[in-house]
Amino acid sequence: MPNPANKIRNWLKENRVAGVHLVQKMVQENSTRGNESGTQAVVIEKCRQLGLLLDIWEIGDNELKNHPAYFCDRESFEGNPNLVAVLKGTGGGKSMILNGHIDIVPVGDEASWTYDPFSGHIEEGKLYGRGATDMKGGNAALLLAIEAIIASGIKLKGDIIFQSVIEEESGGAGTLAAVLRGYQADGAIIPEPTNMKIFPRQQGSMWFRITVPGKAAHGGTRYEGISAIEKSVQVIQGLQQLEKRRNERIEDPLYKGIPIPIPINIGKISSGEWPSSVPDTAIIEGRMGIAPGETMESAQFEMETCLKELNEQDAWLRENPLKLEWFGARWLPGSLESDHPLMINLIDSFKEITGEAPVIEASPWGTDGGILSNVGDTPVVVFGPGVTKVAHDANEYIVLEEMFTASEVIALTLLKWCGIQGND
Amino acid sequence: MPNPANKIRNWLKENRVAGVHLVQKMVQENSTRGNESGTQAVVIEKCRQLGLLLDIWEIGDNELKNHPAYFCDRESFEGNPNLVAVLKGTGGGKSMILNGHIDIVPVGDEASWTYDPFSGHIEEGKLYGRGATDMKGGNAALLLAIEAIIASGIKLKGDIIFQSVIEEESGGAGTLAAVLRGYQADGAIIPEPTNMKIFPRQQGSMWFRITVPGKAAHGGTRYEGISAIEKSVQVIQGLQQLEKRRNERIEDPLYKGIPIPIPINIGKISSGEWPSSVPDTAIIEGRMGIAPGETMESAQFEMETCLKELNEQDAWLRENPLKLEWFGARWLPGSLESDHPLMINLIDSFKEITGEAPVIEASPWGTDGGILSNVGDTPVVVFGPGVTKVAHDANEYIVLEEMFTASEVIALTLLKWCGIQGND
Numbered sequence: 001m002p003n004p005a006n007k008i009r010n011w012l013k014e015n016r017v018a019g020v021h022l023v024q025k026m027v028q029e030n031s032t033r034g035n036e037s038g039t040q041a042v043v044i045e046k047c048r049q050l051g052l053l054l055d056i057w058e059i060g061d062n063e064l065k066n067h068p069a070y071f072c073d074r075e076s077f078e079g080n081p082n083l084v085a086v087l088k089g090t091g092g093g094k095s096m097i098l099n100g101h102i103d104i105v106p107v108g109d110e111a112s113w114t115y116d117p118f119s120g121h122i123e124e125g126k127l128y129g130r131g132a133t134d135m136k137g138g139n140a141a142l143l144l145a146i147e148a149i150i151a152s153g154i155k156l157k158g159d160i161i162f163q164s165v166i167e168e169e170s171g172g173a174g175t176l177a178a179v180l181r182g183y184q185a186d187g188a189i190i191p192e193p194t195n196m197k198i199f200p201r202q203q204g205s206m207w208f209r210i211t212v213p214g215k216a217a218h219g220g221t222r223y224e225g226i227s228a229i230e231k232s233v234q235v236i237q238g239l240q241q242l243e244k245r246r247n248e249r250i251e252d253p254l255y256k257g258i259p260i261p262i263p264i265n266i267g268k269i270s271s272g273e274w275p276s277s278v279p280d281t282a283i284i285e286g287r288m289g290i291a292p293g294e295t296m297e298s299a300q301f302e303m304e305t306c307l308k309e310l311n312e313q314d315a316w317l318r319e320n321p322l323k324l325e326w327f328g329a330r331w332l333p334g335s336l337e338s339d340h341p342l343m344i345n346l347i348d349s350f351k352e353i354t355g356e357a358p359v360i361e362a363s364p365w366g367t368d369g370g371i372l373s374n375v376g377d378t379p380v381v382v383f384g385p386g387v388t389k390v391a392h393d394a395n396e397y398i399v400l401e402e403m404f405t406a407s408e409v410i411a412l413t414l415l416k417w418c419g420i421q422g423n424d
Numbered sequence: 425m426p427n428p429a430n431k432i433r434n435w436l437k438e439n440r441v442a443g444v445h446l447v448q449k450m451v452q453e454n455s456t457r458g459n460e461s462g463t464q465a466v467v468i469e470k471c472r473q474l475g476l477l478l479d480i481w482e483i484g485d486n487e488l489k490n491h492p493a494y495f496c497d498r499e500s501f502e503g504n505p506n507l508v509a510v511l512k513g514t515g516g517g518k519s520m521i522l523n524g525h526i527d528i529v530p531v532g533d534e535a536s537w538t539y540d541p542f543s544g545h546i547e548e549g550k551l552y553g554r555g556a557t558d559m560k561g562g563n564a565a566l567l568l569a570i571e572a573i574i575a576s577g578i579k580l581k582g583d584i585i586f587q588s589v590i591e592e593e594s595g596g597a598g599t600l601a602a603v604l605r606g607y608q609a610d611g612a613i614i615p616e617p618t619n620m621k622i623f624p625r626q627q628g629s630m631w632f633r634i635t636v637p638g639k640a641a642h643g644g645t646r647y648e649g650i651s652a653i654e655k656s657v658q659v660i661q662g663l664q665q666l667e668k669r670r671n672e673r674i675e676d677p678l679y680k681g682i683p684i685p686i687p688i689n690i691g692k693i694s695s696g697e698w699p700s701s702v703p704d705t706a707i708i709e710g711r712m713g714i715a716p717g718e719t720m721e722s723a724q725f726e727m728e729t730c731l732k733e734l735n736e737q738d739a740w741l742r743e744n745p746l747k748l749e750w751f752g753a754r755w756l757p758g759s760l761e762s763d764h765p766l767m768i769n770l771i772d773s774f775k776e777i778t779g780e781a782p783v784i785e786a787s788p789w790g791t792d793g794g795i796l797s798n799v800g801d802t803p804v805v806v807f808g809p810g811v812t813k814v815a816h817d818a819n820e821y822i823v824l825e826e827m828f829t830a831s832e833v834i835a836l837t838l839l840k841w842c843g844i845q846g847n848d
Contacts, residue, residue: 105698105700105701106697106698106701108640108697108701108704109640109704109705112640112704134642169698169700203644205643205644205700207699207700208699215817216532216533216536216816216817216818217812217813217815217816217817218558218789218812218815218816218817219629219687219689219691219710219711219789219816220627220629220687220689220711220713220787220788220789220790220812221687221788221789221812221813221815222684222687222689223683223684223687224812224813224817225816225817227689227690229660229690229693230660230690232693233657233660233661236653236654236657237657259647260646260647263643263644263645263646263647265643265644265646265699265700265701265702266651266653266654266696266703267643267696267697267698267699267700267701267702267703268695268696268697268698268699268703269653269656269693269694269695269696269703269706270693270694270695271692271693271694272690272691272692272693272709273530273532273691273692274529274530274593274691274692274816275631275632275689275691275692275709275710275711275752275753276529276593276629276631276689276691276711276753276816277529277530277532277689277691277816278689278691278816279690279691279692279693280532280533280536280817280818281532281533282693285696285699286643286699287643287644287699287700289644328699329699329700363644364644364645365642365643365644365645366644388642388644388645388648389641389645389648391641391642391645392640392641392642392643392698392700392701392702393639393640393641393642393648393649393704394640394704
């Protein structure tokens with residue numbers, strides 16, 4: 001009789017086509033913010049077929065909205081539910097949260113895509129589409145791990161708490177709502193695209209908006225105005241300097257080899273209404289990375305100080321200062337000890353399945369792990385298939401082979417973490 | 425019996441309240457592009473009361489659209505007519521076009537306005553509102569000059585061809601349509617806000633759009649993408665250098681004292697969709713000033729060369745070059761000899777009315793004068809009330825006293841130019 005690990009492996013091998021079909025269906029549904037319900041329906045139907053206990057609800061109650069970790073500018077959650085689906089254990093084992101977000105970022109410039117961003121096109125072992133890597137491939141890996149365990153007739157002692165949440169890309173209100181609904185566990189895995197690396201640290205991040213003042217004038221006498229675009233160039237350069245200073249301080253060996261451990265990303269700029277006018281205002285929006293050991297407040301203070309310096313160095317800005325807002329999304333940083341039992345378990349499982357030692361690094365981006373660990377008091381490790389490089393890019397894809405390997409590693413970790421009934 | 429000039433002066437003095445009311449009504453109607461009809465209706469009603477021959481038509485026929493000087497991206501002119509209103513002379517005199525545009529630029533940041541941009545609020549001799557200076561104050565000065573002549577019982581020999589055109593702020597399709605409809609004259613005055621200076625030269629200008637390519641990535645690993653915003657900073661700096669080189673060449677003494685005779689104004693930038701993503705494209709739009717002696721083509725070639733150099737200096741742009749488009753508005757440069765009879769007449773009238781010598785300069789911005797002179801073969805001088813500095817700015821205003829002075833100078837010029845019947 002094959003042992004449980006072999007049963008899992010065989011099941012995943014034999015059900016490859018169905019597994020690919022599952023992730024393809026998930027990718028083919030656009031689940032950008034406010035449109036999550038289509039993909040969520042695919043996931044709900046899958047969980048229903050697996051016989052999991054379903055908890056489907058629309059988030060947004062007052063407890064959530066008044067929570068200090070709630071940073072969200074979304075007006076309505078109607079029609080786009082959160083999902084938690086539980087595989088109850090027989091008792092006496094450790095519980096595990098498997099957390100994945102269903103929301104995806106916008107497609108960007110569609111012309112840069114070779115295939116339709118929602119095609120789910122497969123070529124040379126890669127499945128293409130917005131969200132394939134971030135993180136529908138990871139979510140499918142979770143579902144396949146659960147299905148492999150159930151289909152193999154293995155009964156676990158501890159609970160598996162599968163979470164398919166909205167709002168991760170906008171600051172984690174979905175995961176926060178799940179925590180506040182009472183879902184906690186002895187451990188959690190988030191299969192964000194780590195490229196199969198294991199991330200015990202999660203960088204935090206915050207969104208900022210800088211309003212740059214100018215003074216309108218006719219473009220033909222532009223010297224009579226103050227260009228908000230020219231002033232924005234100074235702000236961009238100031239932020240680049242700030243990013244440099246902040247990253248030079250990072251000494252955590254887990255960030256070794258990462259060019260910019262805690263980036264300041266300038267994601268948007270918008271200024272001006274008319275080619276022949278000097279623009280009187282510019283709006284810059286971006287994302288500031290927060291180091292695992294750092295508080296949100298100290299990072300905010302550093303940026304405020306940077307903008308104050310920019311104001312002082314410029315005659316116009318001295319009288320018309322830059323305005324800084326922290327808005328929308330916010331991801332708390334998180335950190336797990338490298339020798340935590342969950343780390344040891346996952347590392348061992350990885351070695352067993354792949355025959356190689358995993359790469360252990362600090363994540364260069366935020367995840368919902370900060371909420372799970374800081375608010376939900378649940379130890380978190382981030383590990384999943386897919387390369388970050390393509391996560392928010394055109395032609396995003398997931399390498400299907402990796403997705404199945406991740407699924408197997410996670411399933412094996414679950415067997416050891418939750419414990420198998422009748423195995424002791 | 426008072427002489428004609430005194431009659432004009434007295435009439436303007438006695439009808440000040442009505443004159444202020446006229447410009448106020450014009451300013452209170454928003455006439456941004458596509459919404460010109462409200463202000464135009466005020467002007468049409470005034471011309472009807474004055475008994476002028478009205479020619480009201482919607483522009484946009486094929487002759488216009490196929491004309492080489494037609495540069496316009498507007499889809500429909502429906503409901504927003506052009507107006508030409510003629511005061512026929514008794515014969516034997518020189519004709520004069522009085523040309524003003526009815527369209528205004530957008531209001532910009534409304535929060536920067538002390539009063540509603542369409543209030544027509546009057547305080548300390550200034551009337552406030554978008555378009556007050558550019559150029560409803562000038563248009564009112566023209567109408568008051570015509571009314572003063574008519575009301576004073578003066579019969580002119582030459583025709584006065586009053587034009588209230590759309591589309592000046594977007595490249596002059598309204599004036600071009602009037603030229604193609606057959607309106608030409610021995611001279612033309614355009615009362616754009618010259619701050620009562622006399623401009624025999626008109627700078628031309630063109631609108632450009634530069635598409636800056638980037639490469640999307642997750643902001644947390646922004647080093648895996650290429651920021652279109654960072655590349656835009658290089659483009660902005662390159663355009664600043666180009667502007668510097670082009671202006672260092674200008675030697676026309678009429679541009680003496682103008683800080684940037686032919687500016688390159690960057691009026692708009694837009695890039696990015698998401699704070700946490702590296703933006704994959706940026707759009708920069710602006711206005712390139714053309715020197716009176718320069719061709720549009722040679723200026724275009726200079727900018728193309730500048731962008732080519734930027735491409736060559738950058739590894740990313742070398743493979744993903746900047747894209748340049750010339751779109752929408754275009755104003756031909758124009759030039760009148762300083763000793764042209766129209767110049768001498770206007771200068772003399774200015775001296776008679778104000779007791780001072782006028783300042784003669786080259787205009788730092790384009791006007792419809794380029795079309796009137798180049799296409800319509802009509803000598804043009806630009807002279808009007810209002811300061812350019814506030815033209816496209818918040819809290820735009822017209823100094824009412826200046827408006828009446830300009831009106832008197834123009835009326836006196838008309839008397840001499842068109843000739844008074846029975847006066848020889």
